[in-house]
Amino acid sequence: MSSETGKRPYGTGDASFQAAGGYDGIKLLVDDFYRAMDELPQAAPIRAMYPDDLTEAADKLTRFLCGWLGGPKLFSEKYGPIAIPAFHRQFPIDAARRDAWLDCMRAAAEKQPFAEDFRQYLLAQLYVPAERSRNLP
Numbered sequence: 001m002s003s004e005t006g007k008r009p010y011g012t013g014d015a016s017f018q019a020a021g022g023y024d025g026i027k028l029l030v031d032d033f034y035r036a037m038d039e040l041p042q043a044a045p046i047r048a049m050y051p052d053d054l055t056e057a058a059d060k061l062t063r064f065l066c067g068w069l070g071g072p073k074l075f076s077e078k079y080g081p082i083a084i085p086a087f088h089r090q091f092p093i094d095a096a097r098r099d100a101w102l103d104c105m106r107a108a109a110e111k112q113p114f115a116e117d118f119r120q121y122l123l124a125q126l127y128v129p130a131e132r133s134r135n136l137p
C-alpha cells in the first residue's frame with residue numbers, strides 16, 4: 001500500500017507518522033478517540049476501565065502512536081518502555097471490548113483529514129495490537 005506516488009509506502013520510515021499529520025494530527029485523532037469513547041454506547045464498558053480524567057491517558061496514547069507510526073519515540077522518552085499486550089493484562093478485554101476500542105478509533109479516524117488509503121491502513125494495523133491485547137475469549 002502506498003501513500004502518494006513518489007512517497008514512501010505507509011509503514012516505511014516515518015511515512016505513516018507524516019500521513020497522520022505528525023504529532024498535532026495524532027493528538028486530534030486521540031482527542032476524538034476519547035470523545036467517541038464517551039459517546040458510543042458499545043464503548044461504555046471500556047470507558048469505565050479508564051479514570052474520569054482522560055488527560056494523561058490521551059497524552060500517553062498520543063505519544064505511543066507517534067512512535068508506533070514511525071515518528072519520534074515520545075512515549076518512552078517520558079514514560080519509559082511499554083509492551084502493549086503485557087500492559088493490558090490488568091484489564092479484562094474480550095472480543096467485544098477489543099471491537100469497541102477499534103470502533104472508537106474508526107469514528108475518530110473518520111473525522112480526520114486523512115487520505116482514504118491511510119485511514120484504511122491505520123485501522124487494519126491497529127487491529128494487530130488490539131487483538132494481541134485481548135486476554136479473554
Ligand code: HEM
Nearest residue numbers: 046049050051057060061064091093097098101129130133
Ligand atoms: C483492545 C482494546 C483496548 C482496551 C480495552 C484498552 C484499555 C486501556 C485502559 C483501560 C488503559 C488504562 C488507562 C489509564 O488508567 O490511564 C489503557 C492504557 C493504554 N493503552 Fe490501551 N486498550 C486497548 C487497546 C490498546 C491498543 C491497541 C493500544 C496501542 C495501539 C493501546 C495503547 C495504550 C497505551 C499507550 C496506554 C497507556 C499505558 C500506560 O499507562 O503506561 N491500547 N488502555
